[in-house]
Amino acid sequence: MNKTQFNIKQLVRKNVLGLNPYSSARDEYVSDGSEMIFLDANENPFDNGVNRYPDPQQRNLKTVLAQQKRVSEQNILLGNGSDEVLDLLFRAFCEPKVDNIITLPPTYGMYNVLANINTIENREVFLTENFEPNVDKIINTVNSNTKIIFLCSPNNPTGNSFSEENITKVLNQFDGLVVIDEAYIDFSDKESWIKKITTYPNLIVTQTLSKAYGLAGIRLGICYASKEIIAILNKIKPPYNVNELTQRRALERVINQDQVKAEVADILKERKKLIATLSLIRFVEIVYETDANFILAKVDDANKRYDQLLHKGIVIRNRSTQPLCKNTLRFTVGTPEENNKLIEILEQL
Numbered sequence: 001m002n003k004t005q006f007n008i009k010q011l012v013r014k015n016v017l018g019l020n021p022y023s024s025a026r027d028e029y030v031s032d033g034s035e036m037i038f039l040d041a042n043e044n045p046f047d048n049g050v051n052r053y054p055d056p057q058q059r060n061l062k063t064v065l066a067q068q069k070r071v072s073e074q075n076i077l078l079g080n081g082s083d084e085v086l087d088l089l090f091r092a093f094c095e096p097k098v099d100n101i102i103t104l105p106p107t108y109g110m111y112n113v114l115a116n117i118n119t120i121e122n123r124e125v126f127l128t129e130n131f132e133p134n135v136d137k138i139i140n141t142v143n144s145n146t147k148i149i150f151l152c153s154p155n156n157p158t159g160n161s162f163s164e165e166n167i168t169k170v171l172n173q174f175d176g177l178v179v180i181d182e183a184y185i186d187f188s189d190k191e192s193w194i195k196k197i198t199t200y201p202n203l204i205v206t207q208t209l210s211k212a213y214g215l216a217g218i219r220l221g222i223c224y225a226s227k228e229i230i231a232i233l234n235k236i237k238p239p240y241n242v243n244e245l246t247q248r249r250a251l252e253r254v255i256n257q258d259q260v261k262a263e264v265a266d267i268l269k270e271r272k273k274l275i276a277t278l279s280l281i282r283f284v285e286i287v288y289e290t291d292a293n294f295i296l297a298k299v300d301d302a303n304k305r306y307d308q309l310l311h312k313g314i315v316i317r318n319r320s321t322q323p324l325c326k327n328t329l330r331f332t333v334g335t336p337e338e339n340n341k342l343i344e345i346l347e348q349l
């Protein structure tokens with residue numbers, strides 16, 4: 001990607017480029033803090049805490065995230081989970097039945113689902129045997145309609161982070177957008193790519209409060225990118241896509257970094273314990289390295305072991321149908337009590 005030549009307008013769908021977004025009441029009048037009477041949005045006036053529409057730009061939450069990640073608020077878009085953020089990327093940049101994306105299986109299933117929903121061809125380039133991007137093959141798969149390459153790092157379900165060298169090559173050699181999905185970054189000792197959004201105008205980093213932050217139930221996904229990319233996404237997002245309860249709960253949690261860090265530390269300690277135990281189980285053949293809050297393991301017979309654990313009341317994920325994942329099981333790290341129970345049962349099998 002040639003930085004000086006990069007022009008995001010060439011990647012945006014024509015209809016999005018010319019679009020006039022819906023202007024909500026809460027967009028038009030921005031409060032300066034003084035006491036006003038709000039008769040502009042047809043809300044019920046009686047205060048119950050949530051009778052007013054939420055801030056469409058989620059300013060309080062963005063202010064804190066911008067400080068923590070050392071970016072501008074204009075580099076941030078928030079969505080109803082990363083799933084909405086990813087869908088907005090398809091809808092902004094990928095012309096149905098014309099454009100294509102590249103994904104690297106085995107990886108997160110949502111990229112393919114969203115490609116199907118948006119009628120976008122998904123060109124799959126499998127990871128190498130050691131679960132790294134096959135950069136030459138990726139670049140050979142690109143054509144003039146390839147809009148986005150999705151890199152999931154740390155990758156779900158394999159757990160590893162991709163090498164900095166391989167990610168840099170993709171960023172440099174591809175003229176379209178590169179999305180790095182960092183859903184599991186808080187469990188990794190590798191640095192986030194957020195700080196590189198100023199270096200690479202084609203870089204988009206997504207994160208979520210669903211994993212390390214323990215807020216899967218409130219649905220809050222985060223997108224970091226150039227302000228030009230964020231402005232385009234803002235044009236097409238539903239005006240009130242992040243509800244008031246979610247904004248409040250997310251704010252409380254991101255301010256409370258000590259609690260999040262303490263829980264992540266506990267999960268990492270448990271992960272270490274689980275890896276050590278799994279390595280000693282007779283029917284476990286490989287325990288893959290992980291930078292996430294889950295462990296992928298190759299076993300003798302994944303279907304059999306999955307059923308046995310289910311029968312004992314433990315639900316894990318059988319990833320055997322995924323490419324390069326024959327006879328693999330994915331274990332999410334639980335509480336110490338849950339993990340001890342798992343270990344006890346594994347040792348009995």
Ligand SMILES: *Cc1c(COP(=O)(O)O)cnc(C)c1O
Pocket residue numbers: 080081082083084108152156181183207208209210211216219220221
């Ligand atoms: C769990 C997960 C997400 C989270 O999606 P949300 O919609 O934010 O809950 C995103 N990407 C990957 C790779 C995941 O595994």
